[in-house]
Amino acid sequence: MKLAVIGVGLIGGSFALALKQAKVASHVVGVGRNPANLKLALERGAIDSIAPDPAAAARGADLVLLATPVSHYLKILSSLSLHSTLIVTDAGSTKRDVIVAARSALKEKIAQFVPGHPIAGAEKSGVAAATPELFRNRRVVLTPLPENPAAAVDKVERAWKSCGARIAKMNPDEHDSVLAAVSHLPHVLAFALAHDIAARGNAAQLFSYAAGGFRDFTRIASSHPEMWRDICIANRDRLLEEIDRYSKNLGSIRKIIAAADPAALEKLFTEARAARQRWLDGEFES
Amino acid sequence: MKLAVIGVGLIGGSFALALKQAKVASHVVGVGRNPANLKLALERGAIDSIAPDPAAAARGADLVLLATPVSHYLKILSSLSLHSTLIVTDAGSTKRDVIVAARSALKEKIAQFVPGHPIAGAEKSGVAAATPELFRNRRVVLTPLPENPAAAVDKVERAWKSCGARIAKMNPDEHDSVLAAVSHLPHVLAFALAHDIAARGNAAQLFSYAAGGFRDFTRIASSHPEMWRDICIANRDRLLEEIDRYSKNLGSIRKIIAAADPAALEKLFTEARAARQRWLDGEFES
Numbered sequence: 001m002k003l004a005v006i007g008v009g010l011i012g013g014s015f016a017l018a019l020k021q022a023k024v025a026s027h028v029v030g031v032g033r034n035p036a037n038l039k040l041a042l043e044r045g046a047i048d049s050i051a052p053d054p055a056a057a058a059r060g061a062d063l064v065l066l067a068t069p070v071s072h073y074l075k076i077l078s079s080l081s082l083h084s085t086l087i088v089t090d091a092g093s094t095k096r097d098v099i100v101a102a103r104s105a106l107k108e109k110i111a112q113f114v115p116g117h118p119i120a121g122a123e124k125s126g127v128a129a130a131t132p133e134l135f136r137n138r139r140v141v142l143t144p145l146p147e148n149p150a151a152a153v154d155k156v157e158r159a160w161k162s163c164g165a166r167i168a169k170m171n172p173d174e175h176d177s178v179l180a181a182v183s184h185l186p187h188v189l190a191f192a193l194a195h196d197i198a199a200r201g202n203a204a205q206l207f208s209y210a211a212g213g214f215r216d217f218t219r220i221a222s223s224h225p226e227m228w229r230d231i232c233i234a235n236r237d238r239l240l241e242e243i244d245r246y247s248k249n250l251g252s253i254r255k256i257i258a259a260a261d262p263a264a265l266e267k268l269f270t271e272a273r274a275a276r277q278r279w280l281d282g283e284f285e286s
Numbered sequence: 287m288k289l290a291v292i293g294v295g296l297i298g299g300s301f302a303l304a305l306k307q308a309k310v311a312s313h314v315v316g317v318g319r320n321p322a323n324l325k326l327a328l329e330r331g332a333i334d335s336i337a338p339d340p341a342a343a344a345r346g347a348d349l350v351l352l353a354t355p356v357s358h359y360l361k362i363l364s365s366l367s368l369h370s371t372l373i374v375t376d377a378g379s380t381k382r383d384v385i386v387a388a389r390s391a392l393k394e395k396i397a398q399f400v401p402g403h404p405i406a407g408a409e410k411s412g413v414a415a416a417t418p419e420l421f422r423n424r425r426v427v428l429t430p431l432p433e434n435p436a437a438a439v440d441k442v443e444r445a446w447k448s449c450g451a452r453i454a455k456m457n458p459d460e461h462d463s464v465l466a467a468v469s470h471l472p473h474v475l476a477f478a479l480a481h482d483i484a485a486r487g488n489a490a491q492l493f494s495y496a497a498g499g500f501r502d503f504t505r506i507a508s509s510h511p512e513m514w515r516d517i518c519i520a521n522r523d524r525l526l527e528e529i530d531r532y533s534k535n536l537g538s539i540r541k542i543i544a545a546a547d548p549a550a551l552e553k554l555f556t557e558a559r560a561a562r563q564r565w566l567d568g569e570f571e572s
Binding site: 137185191205212214220244251279 | 308364424450467475478491492496497500509511525532535543544546551555556559560561562565571
């Protein structure tokens with residue numbers, strides 16, 4: 001299979017490395033904005049060649065993965081001329097907006113676009129952080145379109161499976177709701193805390209007393225700003241609902257603390273810890 | 287030195303193990319509520335004997351470490367009769383309330399109490415999780431009292447240094463403000479998220495799509511509920527200020543997202559990431 005990766009960063013680079021390691025991809029062509037990153041992708045063996053633009057990369061490919069920030073999709077997809085055997089998929093963290101963009105760009109060829117989202121990542125960016133193991137035992141959500149032939153979905157599914165991923169299928173609406181709660185909201189909360197501390201007059205003192213709890217809590221505040229800008233704006237209706245819900249819950253906890261109610265506070269903390277433990281124990285795995 | 291540890295959990299057990307490993311403590315006596323935990327503390331060599339109550343443990347000791355939830359301090363300290371060479375210190379995460387309790391309990395012997403707080407910990411509890419390495423390169427804040435003789439402070443400082451810790455001194459007021467921002471607030475935020483997700487009808491589905499970012503963000507929501515109940519209530523004036531400040535900042539980010547303002551959002555995320563990176567790079571270490 002000939003693979004084209006548009007955006008050879010952490011996700012695109014890891015997908016390429018995994019498919020080459022699994023001997024599923026015989027040739028990978030990469031496209032990107034950063035020449036130094038593309039050079040490193042060649043050196044690391046993630047890609048075999050560089051194309052000047054997405055259209056050139058797609059021309060000889062069997063599968064295209066879009067792995068740029070989602071705000072670039074419309075322009076990229078509009079520039080492609082899809083030959084009949086080409087399948088295009090993506091790794092975007094939001095799905096409704098991606099599908100709107102894809103329909104607008106691809107029109108009657110929308111059947112060749114299979115939307116996807118690997119739920120894997122790291123606070124590191126760029127191909128330097130890519131690894132063929134990134135998707136092992138991770139979930140990849142596909143949100144197939146009514147127009148997609150089974151064979152197209154199957155092709156994308158097999159590619160991700162060869163990376164070691166577990167496939168789930170959802171409708172795009174459900175995907176965006178679920179991810180707003182368990183991914184997009186925590187990212188905003190972590191960015192908010194890191195930004196708040198950094199903006200204070202005594203930021204240096206505060207940071208100097210921050211320890212392991214703060215480090216882990218804010219790890220995702222080291223995520224890619226451009227990518228997260230796009231996710232937050234694309235999924236803003238759901239994210240705003242989550243922020244409002246969270247703010248309301250935080251307000252309830254505030255009241256318990258202000259009332260100095262030890263029993264209510266301990267109950268809440270105990271329930272939170274127990275639920276998280278059930279999750280760590282794999283009780284919610286399917 | 288003969289050491290008495292009241293509350294042989296993660297912190298008390300690790301302090302005992304470290305002082306024994308450094309050959310600073312020749313004998314450690316432990317007191318605790320949980321017989322199975324005390325038995326494990328004996329087996330692990332954290333303690334050499336068990337005393338029936340704090341007063342009995344303190345009788346033959348040179349140094350007492352209080353490492354129970356802080357709400358127990360008043361009762362424990364009131365039960366002690368301090369011989370003249372005994373120094374008592376503690377590991378509580380809040381300091382103003384601890385000092386109030388100590389003054390009330392110890393009265394004219396308050397000079398023998400040196401308040402302290404090791405900024406180390408984990409979401410694990412109990413002596414099972416204790417390790418002599420817990421405090422290595424971690425900060426321990428001492429908030430000495432005007433009544434403390436230099437020799438008393440020095441004794442506590444040397445004990446922590448022999449655990450590999452770095453000592454900082456602050457006034458209790460400053461301690462409680464700094465810790466509210468970088469420790470107590472993130473704990474409340476993490477508990478709030480885990481509790482919110484757990485309370486929903488589709489909690490199982492939501493947890494099943496939660497990934498590494500969620501895991502790290504909520505790690506501190508697995509912290510000891512009773513301990514954190516006490517911290518939140520003891521330091522509630524400062525914590526409420528932090529919650530209000532954070533809520534206001536979250537509201538500002540909400541506005542940027544609602545306005546779908548990509549430049550403002552990317553700027554905020556970039557500043558947050560950059561500040562966190564400077565912290566990771568050790569720029570704020572002293």
